[in-house]
Amino acid sequence: MTRSPRQRRPRGRSRVGERFEVEVGPVAHGGHCVARVPVGGEDPDATRVVFVRHAIPGERVVLEITEGTDGDRFWRADAVEVLASSPDRVEPPCPFAGPGRCGGCDFQHVDLAAQRALKADVVREQLRRLAGLDLPVVVEHVPGDRPENDAGLRWRTRVQYVDLGEGRRGMRRHRSRSVIEVDDCRIAHPEAREPRSGVLTERVGPHEFEVAADGFWQVHPGAPGVLVETVLSMLEPAPGESVLDLYAGVGLFARFLGDAVGPTGRVIAVEGDRAATDHAQANLADLPGVEVACGAVADVLAAAYPDPVDLVVLDPPREGARRPVVEQVVARRPRAVAYVACDPSALARDVAFFAEHGYRLEALRAFDLFPMTHHVECVALLVRTDSDLR
Template sequence: MSPGTEQENAPGRTLELRLGPVAHGGHMVARHEGRVVFVRHGLPGELVRAELTDAAPEATFWRADVVDVLEPSTHRRDHVWDLADSLKAHRAGRPPVGGAEFGHIALDEQRRLKAAVVSEQLERLAGLELDVEVEPVALREDSGDDAGGLAWRTRCSFSVTAEGRLAMHAHRSETLIPVGPMPLATEEINRLRLWELDLDGVERLEVAAPACGSAPLVVFTLADGVAPSRLTDVLARLSPEVSASAVGPDAGRAPLTVRGRGSVSERVLGRHYTVTGEGFWQIHRRAPETLVAAALEALDGALAPGGQVADLYAGAGLFTAPLADAVGPAGHVLSVEGAPGTSRDARRTFKRRPEVAVVQGRVERVLRRHGGAGAFDAVVLDPPRAGAGRETVHQLVEAAPRAIAYVACDPASFARDLGWFRKAGWQLEGLRAFDLYPMTHHVETVARLTPPRA
């Protein structure tokens, strides 16, 4: 590559690109002089000017953000959040906030693009051709309204600028951008008006506002040398029903409750869960009940009173509770979670359920002790974004439950794991995909996997 070309293609320079199909990760695929460029904030078929954000001369691919649209797609619309709008951000001389990279795309087209990604990953990594439909999810059970893909996040994480202002990061960047109301957050979170607080001494904060209406919780991570007493003035600006915890060198490694309770109460389909600030919970207000219903549907015929079942990567026990109800007191549920704090949440929830064994540890290690042929009649497998992995898949193949409900938040890792199941003779008998993260490229799937028929 000539020196002039290197300068032309350095990060910060712009290229005119015709965008191709959507790729896993929310990018559109383009090519420049034979090199692949993954472009965010575009749409297939558009002609755009894109600013390079990652363009090392020796790299096999580059990354870029759309900064001007020369020929727009018919599916392009005004972005739902100005701070995340790449076009407006470029004109303001800053990068866009991350977390709403599909906000410029009409909702129906967002779902079509997500379906295309799931189908492409299944074909490429699992050797399976399947037409996928991504289902919308209403914000409330008694309504078909999805609020235009907004107001669904019951949990948000924020950073804090050096000046003490609420902020979020730009994508793949340490750059902090002050924020105000967040369109994807629920009304309960925006009502706290966290952007009005003086957060000097706070490094970041997480907020949870349960969909069931129980009291919100804010967890503040304090900077070195800052004591929890620093939060006195901050808490005075928040409604008295808001609970608060602090994390930091002077507050301890585990969250220290400084007001109210250090947890929130969640209710899903009549079941109660306790989730602390360090615990995991689904972030879409309807995700818990949607995924529970889909997982139980995927395990149809494999659950019965007295059965032996497993909930792997169980989190706070979202699926553990309905599994325990299905097998009853004569059955047994092995609930496995790697994160200590989240596992403690599950222990609190199920301390009076003797049929539930909550085990904290790596799933593959726990399965070495508690797995084996015939160990389970049914399994819920809900791994993190990295997927279950080869060893866990092989252990489940050996256990040979009658059905596995695989709940996946990443199409690529799911397709890879599915490929290993298929090599062992397992079948994909059903797949549903849900739009639980509107305005982002993320999609959740629930699959029914069954072992080879004798």
């Protein structure tokens, strides 16, 4: 029997399988929308928050509880019947998308432009709630979907299937270890590969990068170029400046930063993964002003490189940089920080930490690097409020 990796001891009567008719509320971070259902009992007005997948704000649906007990603060559910649909609802282009099916995509049922509007709402709400900022947000299309007439599809260059034997393969259901057999992932690039051992070569602009076949590299083909261009345009690095490139991976940003600051400048690339660090050293070996350090970013900054720097690039994993790293960064008093974030909640939290130390959010761009899913990539520019930028 398969079990959810998040399974825990029930807290009261299970409500799984119960159905409710609801009006769907706003989109929430995580690929679902918010609704409320009556819980019964002594208080006839008591309700419970439910996070509903496969719905769109404003719709009237029948939802079915997929996780939840009487003792839980919130429940999870799927919209299994649409009673009044949104004008943004479309037929999912993938036959494996929908309640109880593959859990890889969240928004196959939503028009692509509306998907980006929903993601913008999430970024805006996280910044308002966690950083106290009310900013306009636009999620931008990034070229690279293939074929071009299948907008939002065929972009993912790495896909990991479950091997079902005899040439069959599958994908996990949402929040489950159970598998649904699929013949074709519709967001997979025609030449998508599965992670395996070995070394690959990736090209961005004039530079080639050595990267482990099972290591981190952006899965949208347009992502590396647009992220590099955005970081450079925001920071405007000048010859002779010093830069910290934190969570540097195989040296993507460090390579272009090294070009910009030139032989009189300095770039220190810090990365915690040993294999990625080894590749970064190979990718950056011809730049005399670039140094690569291996170790957890917080630990490396606590022990080394105490001098002030002009610029910082932060590209942390999903959990964000967190307070210890932010405090180490601001201690070096950079004039500007470019923060590349794959999680808007972690970004907003860390923007609030920077604000405590006199750094304001000067600019923000958001990119749809993961069409059909709830994920969104942001690049934020933070500047010191007491600094005069060029």
